Amino acid sequence: MKRLRESQRMSQLGNGIWTMSGTQAGQPGLIGVLYMSWQQSGESEQSGSGMSFRKEWKQFAERETEAVFKSSVLFEGMDWIHDDLFIYMRLPSGRRGTLEGWLLETAFKHTKEWERRFAAHMQQLSEQHWSGKLYIGVAVAEISSSSEEGSAWYEAVKQAMLHGQSAGGMERSIKRRAFDRLMEQRSIDPVYQPILSLREDKVFGFEALTRTRERTWFEGPLELFSFAEQEGAAYVLDRLAREKAIEGCGGLRREQKLFINVMAQIIEDPEFSPGLTLSLLERRGLSPHNVVFEITERNSIEDFGAVKKALEHYRSQGYQIAIDDVGAGYSSLQSIVELRPDYLKVDRSIIQDIHQDEMKAHILHTLAQLAAKMDISIIAEGIEQEEELAKVRELGASYAQGYLLGRPAAMSEDRGI
Incomplete structure (x- = not known):
């Protein structure tokens, strides 16, 4: 089921169904994507309405990410694909390490706190034990010409999803930067x-x-x-x-x-x-x-x-x-x-x-x-x-x-x- 959902999301990306309101197309430079996905445990999935969960998750995720990212000059916008949130960033060329490091460290800093707070919020609403896990992934790509814009965003989104779904991907990436x-x-x-x-x-x-x-x-x-x-x-x-x-x-x-x-x-x-x-x-x-x-x-x-x-x-x-x-x-x-x-x-x-x-x-x-x-x-x-x-x-x-x-x-x- 997990692979089927990921396949459907990739299909949407490939067909261009998703949009990027707020992005400035045609500008060469660096782009960054931060991916957020909440996956409920089996027990939590059976304990409440899927519609209620999606509504609460989207409100929580938008509120928290806007508080962290929207005031940044790098912020380009955000989009939902099913229940997954994608936040877009843009930066001039030549500073890939800066953008990647900032995204990784910011995401890692907030992941556990967001996970804890959303689980507590949903448990309070349902008055039952409620658990799940927050997956966050980061990817950075470079656009050298306007003709590469669409494919670059697509690849960055795909890589952010893969990064977020890999076990320990976030911590490993940060450790690799520290090691380098x-x-x-x-x-x-x-x-x-x-x-x-x-x-x-x-x-x-x-x-x-x-x-x-x-x-x-x-x-x-x-x-x-x-x-x-x-x-x-x-x-x-x-x-x-x-x-x-x-x-x-x-x-x-x-x-x-x-x-x-x-x-x-x-x-x-x-x-x-x-x-x-x-x-x-x-x-x-x-x-x-x-x-x-x-x-x-x-x-x-x-x-x-x-x-x-x-x-x-x-x-x-x-x-x-x-x-x-x-x-x-x-x-x-x-x-x-x-x-x-x-x-x-x-x-x-x-x-x-x-x-x-x-x-x-x-x-x-x-x-x-x-x-x-x-x-x-x-x-x-x-x-x-x-x-x-x-x-x-x-x-x-x-x-x-x-x-x-x-x-x-x-x-x-x-x-x-």
């Missing part, structure tokens, strides 16, 4: 957490971590990297984080290691090249021997052969390899056997309270024995208590990392002491 702005401004910062050598009781190296400056849409690096994966932008974000990590490590000593997080899927990418990393290192007076690529498996590795081949190439240039989060997530014994890393970073879930948990202690001891036979060093992550530090030392870990030993912070000349 972050990439353009390079607005992420590296911090460095020390890794202590348990044999020599000194700083062996640092893990470079990413921090976000603006947290409106991404609370932290996990959310940022997850979104980048969803958008197919993991490579460009990974590259920026790697550049930032090297640019900010001025306090790293020649004998120390810099651990840089790299997704396994990025390593497989043919565009991933150590050439850029090498040039950045040379500017800091460092070499590949200072760098450990820390493989993070957010998803399982599908082609170990490809990853292994890529890692062999990087090793030949002096880089080392660590597998992160061992004991949690996708990091598995197969990863250890296939990739033959130089370091295993044992996850905090194993290290936490290890001095009080025989099973955790047995797991770490077994890993340490396996690692020793394969000439791999164990790094215990998440150390927060002196008792944990003493236990991992006893069980054969070579290195340790955690808040007890140092929190992530900007690099300084004296941090390597």
Whole structure:
């Protein structure tokens, strides 16, 4: 039924039945469309008159959107197609991002409030439980000549409808704008957490971590990297984080290691090249021997052969390899056997309270024995208590990392002491 209604609306658009009172045809520039549609729940559809609903919805939608948009110089007019409202905007050429951003942010700002208020209004009228969902979509198109006017409006209306009906489309679009702005401004910062050598009781190296400056849409690096994966932008974000990590490590000593997080899927990418990393290192007076690529498996590795081949190439240039989060997530014994890393970073879930948990202690001891036979060093992550530090030392870990030993912070000349 939903698809049938959408097909009927598209047919009306294609046949030119809809009109745009107030628009100024023939003017080149940008056009924007905001689409609003209320969809009742099954229970609400049965609880009242369809005619009453349409009347109340149209009055509410027109009143609210006029209050927000009509005073704007961009406002061109509005039209109804069945029970869907379309608001039209126009702006001079060259400011597409401005118009699109304003529409998205304005719509997102009001959607939940409009949804709540209209549902409360209808529930009050019907004196029954009443629920539904407000769908809002946005689209912007460019008109270069008067001959394109009709088709451009049609495409913009269609795209606004598709955007509004896609699950999470509004939030995703706003996050994508925030992500693009972050990439353009390079607005992420590296911090460095020390890794202590348990044999020599000194700083062996640092893990470079990413921090976000603006947290409106991404609370932290996990959310940022997850979104980048969803958008197919993991490579460009990974590259920026790697550049930032090297640019900010001025306090790293020649004998120390810099651990840089790299997704396994990025390593497989043919565009991933150590050439850029090498040039950045040379500017800091460092070499590949200072760098450990820390493989993070957010998803399982599908082609170990490809990853292994890529890692062999990087090793030949002096880089080392660590597998992160061992004991949690996708990091598995197969990863250890296939990739033959130089370091295993044992996850905090194993290290936490290890001095009080025989099973955790047995797991770490077994890993340490396996690692020793394969000439791999164990790094215990998440150390927060002196008792944990003493236990991992006893069980054969070579290195340790955690808040007890140092929190992530900007690099300084004296941090390597």
